Amino acid sequence: MDIIGIGYLGFESANLDAWREYGPKVMGFQIGTSPTADPDTLYFKLDDRRHRLAFHPGKIDRLAYIGWEAKGKLEFHAAVERFRSHGVEVSFGDPELCEKRGVKELIRFRDPVGYQHELFYAQKWSPRSFVPGRPHGGFVCGERGVGHIVVITPEYTPELEHFLTGIMGMHWYGSGAGKGKTGFFRSRLNDKTSHDIAYGFGPGKAGVQHIGLFVRSVRDVGETYDLVKKNGLQMMMTLGQHSQDPHMSFYHFTPSGFAIECITELEPWHDDGFELNPEQLSTWGHEIVGPILGPSVRTPAEVFDPEVLHARG
Template sequence: MSDSVAQLGYLGFEVSDLEAWVLLCERVLGFEVARNEGGFSCRYDSYAQRLFFSEGPADDLIAVGWEVASPEELDGLVARLAEQGVETRAGSEVEARARRVTRLVSLRDPTGNPLELFVGPEQSQTPFVSRYSAGGFVAEEQGLGHVVVNTRDNREHERFYCDVLGLNVTDHIEFEAGKHHIDLTFLHANQRHHSVAFGGPLKKSIHHFGIQLADFDDLGRLVDRAARRGVKIATPMGRHPNDKMVTVYLESPSGFEIEIGWGGVTITEGWEPTTYDRLSLWGHWSGQA
């Protein structure tokens, strides 16, 4: 497809307990934190900002920023959105400055999740060096990680994200869990196995966002720091069958989760979507086993 998003570039959140989030981001996750008026931002690769937080009652996602390679491609996407009847709004200079990008447009996905398309992310003048995770994070052109968003209709979402924004289906996970039918869709925008996933209605716009460490020991050390700082493990270590990533889920102070992963597969030439019949190859026991 000609015009498409290149990567998941940033996530913005409104959170009620700013200080708990600063502690989590700085001391547990090992990001570089910069405070600003009304909130703070985090970086963990060459991008000046990957996550931003402002104080407020929502405790939810307020922006999912998708980077587009060029202003021309952004214009192409805005035109395609208009053809599909999706309203877009040009972001203000104040909004662009807060996101540290040159230009953005905002829109809603079919479920109402707050999306933004942007160009020109600011790059940091200094290389990222983690105080805690010597191996650093897997990000850069693969984007910040992934986000799992609310959806009322998986097929409608798949059509929107693929046919309009230009992502591609990576795979699905579908199985029966007691009385529940689990049906998850994973989409990629670049080499990262998935940049966005969805699997049904949620109370918030987000179920979790996921980040990836380059070094397995850094994952273990991060879990140690979470234990020392009283951050609860939502789901202990396990390996997903589709991306093959070893992950742990932490509880965030805002009622959604953060998945920390290591390893896993990347998208290769000629990738064919498959459907898996379980959520984990091993582990991820949540106590209901």
């Protein structure tokens, strides 16, 4: 499937007021304009797309959907055919849903774990429209998407890996350096970042663990770091550099209980040419100073809707 990467992410949150404050002031997000059909959702712009992150009102804080971007109409419809030929149930978004997401067309589908995904093309875009919520050099999104996400899966199965690599056509990036079973995957057309999504095995657990957002400079990482400390937000890992990416980052917790990894590229990532098997998570820094699994990681019964739990058995 000719997927570029994650075009947008949607969450449900019981803490929209906290996000409205934290998003612009700490992260530098721009509060976007909510479509008339969806006035209660908080939309954040990170670049010139209409939005990249959506926070829908909800009873608990949880991931709502991962929006994958197909290169265009032809690639989108080829992907729909491929899903159907593999027996994956897909449903087309109606015009109202497409308007909410700001896209031409989208389908919805679930992965074998039960997470909701969407595939779309042509999200609304206005050149030079991004105005950060505070002085900020900007996010690296554009042709590579919003960044990456790590979700927890209560079972890590061959079926999951087949779904991602065999059907969605993702590259297998490796298992990382964690002690538990984790799989890192990169969209077929992504040649800019090492992974778009990772599934971490957490028995009896589910939920989003962190999202990774790329900023343009070391200064943007440093200033965000200062603001996180100044606002007394819980840190997960201090500044550091992962073994598997030429990037510098730190992790802190958001109002939804998952972490944001704020990342800058020290040099462009390039395909390593072989599967990495890092001896350790990081070459320097990344001291663990908080929980690795925040309150966003819960039981499957809390994270998934009843029909998903029923389908999961």
